[in-house]
Amino acid sequence: MTKCLIVGGGFAGLSAACFLADKGIKVHLLEASPKLGGRAYSFSYKNQIDSDGFKSENVDNGQHILMGCYKNTLEFLRLIGAENNVLFQENLKIKFIKNSGTEHNLNASKLFYPVNLLLGILNYTAVSFKERLSIIKLFVKLIFINPDDYNNITVDQWLNIEKQSDGIIKSLWDIIIVGTLNTTAQKASAGMFIKILKEIFFTGNKSSVVVLPKVSLSEMYCENSKSFIERNGGKVTTSEKVNELVIENGKVIKVRTAKDSYSDFDFVILAVPYHSFEKIINISDLEFKQKLEIEYSPILTAHLWLDGNPFKEKFYGLIDSKVHWLFNHGKYVTIVTSAADEIINLKDDELIKIICSELEKYFPIFYQNVVKEYLILKEKRATFVPTVELIKLRNKLKFSYKNIFVAGDWSNTGLPSTIEGAVLSGRIAADSVISNIR
Numbered sequence: 001m002t003k004c005l006i007v008g009g010g011f012a013g014l015s016a017a018c019f020l021a022d023k024g025i026k027v028h029l030l031e032a033s034p035k036l037g038g039r040a041y042s043f044s045y046k047n048q049i050d051s052d053g054f055k056s057e058n059v060d061n062g063q064h065i066l067m068g069c070y071k072n073t074l075e076f077l078r079l080i081g082a083e084n085n086v087l088f089q090e091n092l093k094i095k096f097i098k099n100s101g102t103e104h105n106l107n108a109s110k111l112f113y114p115v116n117l118l119l120g121i122l123n124y125t126a127v128s129f130k131e132r133l134s135i136i137k138l139f140v141k142l143i144f145i146n147p148d149d150y151n152n153i154t155v156d157q158w159l160n161i162e163k164q165s166d167g168i169i170k171s172l173w174d175i176i177i178v179g180t181l182n183t184t185a186q187k188a189s190a191g192m193f194i195k196i197l198k199e200i201f202f203t204g205n206k207s208s209v210v211v212l213p214k215v216s217l218s219e220m221y222c223e224n225s226k227s228f229i230e231r232n233g234g235k236v237t238t239s240e241k242v243n244e245l246v247i248e249n250g251k252v253i254k255v256r257t258a259k260d261s262y263s264d265f266d267f268v269i270l271a272v273p274y275h276s277f278e279k280i281i282n283i284s285d286l287e288f289k290q291k292l293e294i295e296y297s298p299i300l301t302a303h304l305w306l307d308g309n310p311f312k313e314k315f316y317g318l319i320d321s322k323v324h325w326l327f328n329h330g331k332y333v334t335i336v337t338s339a340a341d342e343i344i345n346l347k348d349d350e351l352i353k354i355i356c357s358e359l360e361k362y363f364p365i366f367y368q369n370v371v372k373e374y375l376i377l378k379e380k381r382a383t384f385v386p387t388v389e390l391i392k393l394r395n396k397l398k399f400s401y402k403n404i405f406v407a408g409d410w411s412n413t414g415l416p417s418t419i420e421g422a423v424l425s426g427r428i429a430a431d432s433v434i435s436n437i438r
């Protein structure tokens with residue numbers, strides 16, 4: 001029986017392990033931390049204000065959203081029996097708010113696709129009618145362009161070439177860029193952004209819908225992944241960090257961890273972030289010797305427990321604000337600031353003031369004295385920044401070991417730093433193992 005050791009228990013490692021276990025490969029997954037999930041996990045938080053006294057509830061390290069175009073992720077969730085842990089919108093529907101409190105809907109109607117999307121843009125009142133026509137013109141153009149032709153310029157440069165006004169950029173493009181790439185138009189590769197736009201808007205009606213976890217992230221996929229692996233004869237070990245790979249004649253023969261060493265395997269998949277990868281493997285041993293200079297982008301999350309919840313929608317987008325999204329979980333709300341470089345190093349009491357003051361400006365129904373308790377979470381290396389330089393270099397990534405494959409959202413998937421990128425990377429690594437058995 002073929003055996004595969006998988007290092008890293010985030011979306012990439014778990015999906016690689018599950019896809020392989022499904023094909024009859026005996027997998028053993030090693031995860032350094034005591035929990036599975038990597039950058040997408042939940043933990044038990046002892047909420048102090050619950051009327052029953054102290055009560056724990058599972059909260060996420062940061063709100064994660066999926067989209068209908070996350071085909072590999074949705075297939076992975078189906079494989080592990082977790083497809084009912086997410087909620088699909090029927091059609092794209094986002095309520096955007098301006099700081100005057102005015103609401104602007106971006107809704108794809110029930111009409112046939114893609115006319116429904118075009119009508120959605122035509123009715124998007126956050127910009128003038130003339131600006132809406134200019135967006136539609138660019139959308140139509142998008143159908144015919146090749147993303148790779150734009151790999152040498154930034155999104156900012158591309159939007160300038162396409163004569164998108166400041167109003168359109170602020171009220172539409174900036175929100176999509178920060179939401180999908182967790183960075184700014186000045187830094188992101190236009191090629192990557194165009195690719196994502198085409199995936200979301202031009203691969204079917206369901207691709208543009210927002211898909212939200214119905215349960216905490218660990219319940220959404222970590223628990224199901226672990227039991228799927230174990231049911232299929234595999235093993236998951238947490239709290240075991242891999243320190244070194246012993247390589248002879250281009251083959252990994254031993255994996256050394258802080259506690260043990262393993263040599264009973266045919267293949268190894270390294271599914272760790274790049275900063276860990278560099279520590280485990282000697283870059284100069286690789287066919288592709290160049291070190292990747294990865295810039296990371298932070299995400300700031302604030303969970304707020306309120307005295308009465310005034311919010312009606314499942315989520316809102318805030319136009320031109322220091323905070324970008326509000327997600328409504330009923331018992332509490334989650335405020336997300338993507339690409340949060342400017343505020344990530346502030347203290348919690350300073351951050352909560354900024355967040356509350358933004359919410360008061362955007363939602364006349366919100367008063368800061370309704371906040372009974374808050375929890376601020378900072379993920380400084382939430383995602384990598386898909387700069388022009390990085391994306392060009394990543395396209396050339398190649399690894400030359402005979403029995404080792406690389407996964408992780410940073411690897412060469414063509415996608416940004418997302419769940420879908422991570423799951424696709426796991427799938428590619430699993431397929432490489434399978435094609436090397438034959």
Ligand SMILES: Cc1cc2nc3c(=O)[nH]c(=O)nc-3n(C[C@H](O)[C@H](O)[C@H](O)COP(=O)(O)OP(=O)(O)OC[C@H]3O[C@@H](n4cnc5c(N)ncnc54)[C@H](O)[C@@H]3O)c2cc1C
Nearest residue numbers: 008010011012032038039062064065242276408409418419
């Ligand atoms: C706050 C936040 C919000 C986000 N929101 C979204 C979103 O809405 N939508 C979206 O698509 N994406 C989102 N992302 C990005 C998404 O979470 C990541 O792209 C994805 O989870 C990366 O998965 P991965 O498996 O590649 O890496 P990771 O999740 O980082 O997993 C790597 C694993 O390897 C382990 N590891 C590292 N070194 C070793 C070692 N030496 N030995 C053993 N194990 C090791 C780590 O402990 C970790 O568990 C968000 C990220 C953050 C932080």
